[in-house]
Amino acid sequence: MFCRTYEEINARLKTGTAVVVTAEEIVDIARDIGVRQAARKVDVVTTATFSPMCSSGAFLNFGHSDPPIRMSHVLLNNVPAYAGIAAVDCYVGATEPSLDRGPAYGGAHVIQDLVDGKAVHLAALSPGTDCYPQREVHAEVRLDDLNQAYLFNPRNCYQNYPAAANTSARVLHTYMGTLEPGLGNVTYSSAGELSPLLNDPYYRTIGIGTRVFLGGGVGYVAWEGTQHNPCQKRTLDGVPIGGAGALALVGDLRGMSSRFLRAAHFRGYGTTLFVGVGVPVPVLDEEMLEYVTVSNDRIFTEVYDYSVPARSRPSLGRVSYSELRSGAVVLQGRKVRSAPISSLNRAREIASILRDWLNSGAFSLTRPVEVLPSERAVKELTADDTAPARQRREGAS
Numbered sequence: 001m002f003c004r005t006y007e008e009i010n011a012r013l014k015t016g017t018a019v020v021v022t023a024e025e026i027v028d029i030a031r032d033i034g035v036r037q038a039a040r041k042v043d044v045v046t047t048a049t050f051s052p053m054c055s056s057g058a059f060l061n062f063g064h065s066d067p068p069i070r071m072s073h074v075l076l077n078n079v080p081a082y083a084g085i086a087a088v089d090c091y092v093g094a095t096e097p098s099l100d101r102g103p104a105y106g107g108a109h110v111i112q113d114l115v116d117g118k119a120v121h122l123a124a125l126s127p128g129t130d131c132y133p134q135r136e137v138h139a140e141v142r143l144d145d146l147n148q149a150y151l152f153n154p155r156n157c158y159q160n161y162p163a164a165a166n167t168s169a170r171v172l173h174t175y176m177g178t179l180e181p182g183l184g185n186v187t188y189s190s191a192g193e194l195s196p197l198l199n200d201p202y203y204r205t206i207g208i209g210t211r212v213f214l215g216g217g218v219g220y221v222a223w224e225g226t227q228h229n230p231c232q233k234r235t236l237d238g239v240p241i242g243g244a245g246a247l248a249l250v251g252d253l254r255g256m257s258s259r260f261l262r263a264a265h266f267r268g269y270g271t272t273l274f275v276g277v278g279v280p281v282p283v284l285d286e287e288m289l290e291y292v293t294v295s296n297d298r299i300f301t302e303v304y305d306y307s308v309p310a311r312s313r314p315s316l317g318r319v320s321y322s323e324l325r326s327g328a329v330v331l332q333g334r335k336v337r338s339a340p341i342s343s344l345n346r347a348r349e350i351a352s353i354l355r356d357w358l359n360s361g362a363f364s365l366t367r368p369v370e371v372l373p374s375e376r377a378v379k380e381l382t383a384d385d386t387a388p389a390r391q392r393r394e395g396a397s
Contacts, residue, residue, distance in 0.1 A: 009044060301318070
């Protein structure tokens with residue numbers, strides 16, 4: 001039985017003899033020469049996505065002032081950051097809005113400003129202690145002024161995110177974009193056959209420690225993503241029909257570019273961060289080759305009605321990414337226009353850059369130190385609706 005190892009592939013990458021192609025290219029290669037021959041010919045397949053990923057943010061360390069301060073409240077360009085992590089560290093979340101500019105500017109914009117080399121105003125307050133007597137600090141900081149500045153995204157790269165529509169009589173403004181009333185449009189957010197976890201549906205090669213392209217620089221899979229939910233229905237190809245897996249990613253902001261890490265404002269929702277991610281998938285055997293040849297016509301997702309509260313939100317139908325990419329899908333006997341909120345062109349660019357990095361020897365594969373969970377169900381939050389809870393809510397209001 002044919003198989004190859006990470007060490008063998010990395011040795012071929014180092015000598016420039018490895019064959020690296022994108023996830024779109026491998027579909028045609030396998031169609032032309034067959035899975036068996038394609039597995040022996042191709043060493044690595046590059047995958048990518050460029051989508052809004054709200055569950056993103058950055059850890060920053062400012063260094064100590066003189067006299068020192070233990071920052072308890074931090075504002076960055078008047079965007080609140082979480083400071084309950086020691087003296088001069090904070091975490092700025094992508095969706096946190098500005099106190100004075102509202103949802104048009106938020107944590108995502110602070111992160112992009114730093115990546116772009118712009119000055120960000122730091123305002124920090126402290127109660128003051130014997131060891132940290134300073135009570136207030138103001139400074140203009142740039143990325144180069146910080147000791148550490150790294151992206152840490154708890155939930156990125158959903159395996160197969162559902163599409164969205166709206167059957168109500170009013171326009172809905174959501175994190176999936178603007179949804180027109182009366183089933184006026186469908187939006188989706190995926191690179192389809194280029195998407196990382198769709199090319200490794202059972203997480204054989206993508207796991208903790210996997211080196212990735214992140215925001216224009218190098219990053220790593222740090223953990224399973226929050227809401228990682230591999231227990232979804234799957235097609236015969238192993239493709240989940242639903243969100244399924246997710247990745248937590250980490251990487252140094254200093255190597256990143258706002259071409260691949262970009263702030264955005266969604267009307268009626270708020271700020272988000274477009275994140276570019278590219279993951280190399282090693283062709284270890286014929287099974288992996290079969291996985292990476294998944295094509296848009298074999299990837300299906302549900303279209304959910306966002307006018308209904310989430311836990312009871314119905315599916316309006318199941319469609320393929322070929323249908324979504326065509327610009328229209330048929331739902332409830334009607335032809336409904338479809339459009340992505342992610343960028344396929346930017347995903348293609350990332351997959352090509354990662355292919356070039358691998359071919360040049362500038363990037364190598366890492367074997368996961370731990371595989372992602374393959375059996376885990378996501379729990380739902382059950383709100384406390386007891387009489388005392390209602391009284392507390394009513395008293396608070």
